[in-house]
Amino acid sequence: MLQRQPDSTLFRRPRRSSRPSEPTANLHPGILYPLSMKAPTRMEAFLQCVNCKKTIFSIDFEQSLRVCPYCGHHHRITAELRIQYTFDEGSFAEMDSDLRSVDPLQFPEYAEKLQVAVAKVGRNDGVMSGTARIDEMAVAIAVADFSFMGGSMGAVAGEKVTRTLERALQLRVPAIIFCASGGARMQEGLFSLMQMAKTTAAAERLAEAGIPYFSVFTDPTMAGVLASYASVADVIICEPKALIGFAGARVSKQAGVGKVPDDFQTAEYVMHHGMIDRVVARREMRSVLTGLVRTLGHHLRVA
Amino acid sequence: MLQRQPDSTLFRRPRRSSRPSEPTANLHPGILYPLSMKAPTRMEAFLQCVNCKKTIFSIDFEQSLRVCPYCGHHHRITAELRIQYTFDEGSFAEMDSDLRSVDPLQFPEYAEKLQVAVAKVGRNDGVMSGTARIDEMAVAIAVADFSFMGGSMGAVAGEKVTRTLERALQLRVPAIIFCASGGARMQEGLFSLMQMAKTTAAAERLAEAGIPYFSVFTDPTMAGVLASYASVADVIICEPKALIGFAGARVSKQAGVGKVPDDFQTAEYVMHHGMIDRVVARREMRSVLTGLVRTLGHHLRVA
Amino acid sequence: MAKTHKEWEKPLTELDEGIVRLKEFARRETDPEKRSELELRIADLEVRRNRYIQVMYSNLGPWEKVLVARAEKRPYSLDYIQSIFSNFIELDGDRRFGADHAIVGGPAELDGRPVMVVGHQKGRNIQERQFRNFGMAKPEGYRKAIRLFDMAERFRLPVVTFIDTPAADPGVESEGRGISEAIAACMAKMFSLSVPSVSIIIGEGGSGGAIGIACGSKVLMQEHAIYSVIPPEGCAAILWRAPERGADAAKALRLTAQSALESQLIDVIIAEPMGGAHRDAPEAISLVREALVAAMKEMKGQNSDEIRENRYLRFRSMGQFSSG
Amino acid sequence: MAKTHKEWEKPLTELDEGIVRLKEFARRETDPEKRSELELRIADLEVRRNRYIQVMYSNLGPWEKVLVARAEKRPYSLDYIQSIFSNFIELDGDRRFGADHAIVGGPAELDGRPVMVVGHQKGRNIQERQFRNFGMAKPEGYRKAIRLFDMAERFRLPVVTFIDTPAADPGVESEGRGISEAIAACMAKMFSLSVPSVSIIIGEGGSGGAIGIACGSKVLMQEHAIYSVIPPEGCAAILWRAPERGADAAKALRLTAQSALESQLIDVIIAEPMGGAHRDAPEAISLVREALVAAMKEMKGQNSDEIRENRYLRFRSMGQFSSG
């Protein structure tokens, strides 16, 4: 469940600086692009980094894969952009996009929230899945999109992840899953808890069959997703500064007697604690994944 | 290697108490039995607990399995006594007692030390091994004796442990090993280091064959033995207060930045740290081992 | 709206206490007439009490279920383990970091046949509760469970798990040692088993902390146990920013055994004695035993592949969605 | 008796420095006659220097081997890994507690074929040395290695390990997290592998810390590396209560590659360039690569069972004793 509501706004209008000496704000008095995770269509637009607040020319921003050229902040991106950044051009074949959430519990406000999310993101669920190629090697992929109801895992997300892992098993190709989730989708009650078991069972089958599975934690990867398929991958990669944790930071702090480190539940923190293999910048992601598929998936291509 | 020389004297003559009010010393002015791990032959003898220093009537001491009736201290015992306390009467069939250490490195003083140990203990090595029965169930056993050169593991001890594990595999019966060792036998150089690998390899084979292996840590279980076959057992039991550790406590304290807890490297400490399954009093040892052989070894008897 | 089981059962407790007091009076009463009068009153009170229980328990709402499932007097895992099995040998340790007392386990015998038992354990008084960390397991607990499951697999022991936890430990230190990884790995281990496994939800089936050891071939649930993706108070806090609306959230979450069975997410509901498992623990235990033995029996004759496949397909089918 | 490699090589270092200085003079000298005179002196010095190296290194005693094996300038695991393999992807984490920088590892390619590489890593300056904990791995390091070996097994990658450690970390915290268990489990994992494995001792093969990742199908050892059950100083302290008698202990322990090969505890000695691996790192690396490729080649065609059986029998045979 999502116990800590991560900031879901990607871009904010810059506060008007009262100091005339701040150069970027004055040098680029262009149009500031509104709040959205979609790529700006007007390439002359200016954006503002959510972290350092500096203004970024949108072309630069796109060229830097939506990483702030000033502070290195990795902005949240859509599943479409992620696929575009990571896999061979045009290689993605989407599957299971017809799966739609139902409202099995008739849970308060769920149907409305779903409707809003579908309209906003233009897809039936946050997870996009299918097959793709990376440096010409076939892989089965699932990519989560935080902007769809906080990436929460209901029956559809669970089913798509499970099918992705089963597809990897059937095709004997590595699986790559990009995670982004606040946790299980509370509104589907016990059904959503069971997605933890279902997805993990599929990952276990893949592991037993000797097929590699790589997961990438992006900001944020939390709770029910972190405590299931995300964490049983063979290799786990994480984008810099991503928020990674089981419980909301507030809950953890209340529960614990120990000191809470400054970088608690960041990518760097989980790296230090041995939970992930590498922190990898978005710019390097494709090449690291390529290397992993090439070496750890080699036996699948020669057999 | 033995980095911390544990006290090897089991019994000490009581210091003559200057306080006439100390009752035990005055009530039993009998003969104090000399330093030895052997059972006293004169049953009227009096002994002194190495821990609380109280005087114990030897019959009581034997009846309590050499556990002090006053403070509960588990005194070190010989391999023979251990076998007698633990396994069905007369069921032990010793094997490989003919194996004798050689001096492959012509190591200073080794030959003499070996001679002294053989003469003192009356056996070729500290480890006694063979087959036995526990509550009528067959097991392969090895029992170490700290009084033989500090239970250090040379090629003979390594070979006997390995053969015990191989025997368990061949006979498809559980293996039980009582450990007592200061570590590897330095005097056999690299040969002794390789016993760590050899014994662990045999334990791994047993594990893969689905045959349970139980190890019992007795005082002390250290270094090369702890870091090999002792620690890969399915279930690990430990006698109360036994000294259990990798490095000598002095070395650890020098190396660490952390605080050294009072009970560092005791049975209770390793229990608290999740390294063993249970601390079991000598009096309960037979029944706990019986239960383990009965349940975890059940599949071997029905097959 | 009662906040605790104690509060909710207060009228009943008063009745119980009144009956006990009257019985004491009756025992001391020497005048036979007065005594028989007292006994009549007692009998009457007992009838009223039983009727009251019937009324309270025969139609528990979701929130009342929450209270009953969390009741301090409810039998805990060790109560079931020690009565259902013989020769339970508790084993401990994750061989990595520490001992965890919120999960217990070890081999035991059921009708003379060995099984591996693992369960959450809560405590009854303050000391015990702290010792058991309120039944909230740390990574070490799940890693110990993995060790025990591993032995069960290699030594061919059927697995029985008892689920009763508010949640996995959410503390900073558990986070640092990978509570998420531990839960995920524990589920994965349960799915790898080629021996039959039965999971029994006996109290609180709290979220990830519960599912971590609840991936049995068969999942049974006691009549008044609960099973939920989030504690109702937490759900209410998120949904309405009103944690006190737990009762509404409990209803919305459908966390009862009856809902879970309806959704086919569990296999069997185990009846509880009238008045809940805590009112007649021996009877509750005997009902659980019976259900466990029956579940085991159903899987008899399945080979390793079938056991794994059936368990996979069981969980594979969970989750409703539309397509096309 | 020199205590460090630096101290022991001091005369050589001075010669080297003298040659460098003269070369600088010669470069600046404008008078052709004086210059050719300088060049003659340089050539003479170089001959003497090389003869000196020959004398120093062609008959190293055990203690000198200890100094050379511990030399700061000696190539470390990452030097070999980065030169011998391509596309090394360092992976990290034990998924339990922490990252350990005293053991590094990950997949890489050897002649275009993937392998899994694991090795101890020391540091060269103070910061690096602390970061690498002086090459002394904690439980996390061995547990990371286990994870990597596990992947090697499932994904059919041959394993290569580089051994270079004074010892496993003996600190209080490593003890608390089970350094003994970690080493033992790591050895067990190496023996379970059905892929071929090669272990290469490139510096200090220090006791349990070394054998933890040295259970390869083939064990190779560089000419001046050492492999010992106990550090010679520690041995001298126990034996003679005189840690300064490390040289005597080094002799008694027979910790050289030559002794290990004679005892058949290793398979191959890898030659080092004259003057040791540090004097010509590229050459040393190339010799290691050659030996590694040859060792791999020898195992080609062995099936999984043979690989496991041969490895078992290899270590099974170690240890001398008499019987009967």
Ligand SMILES: [Zn+2]
């Ligand atoms: Zn920025």
Ligand SMILES: [Zn+2]
């Ligand atoms: Zn005593």
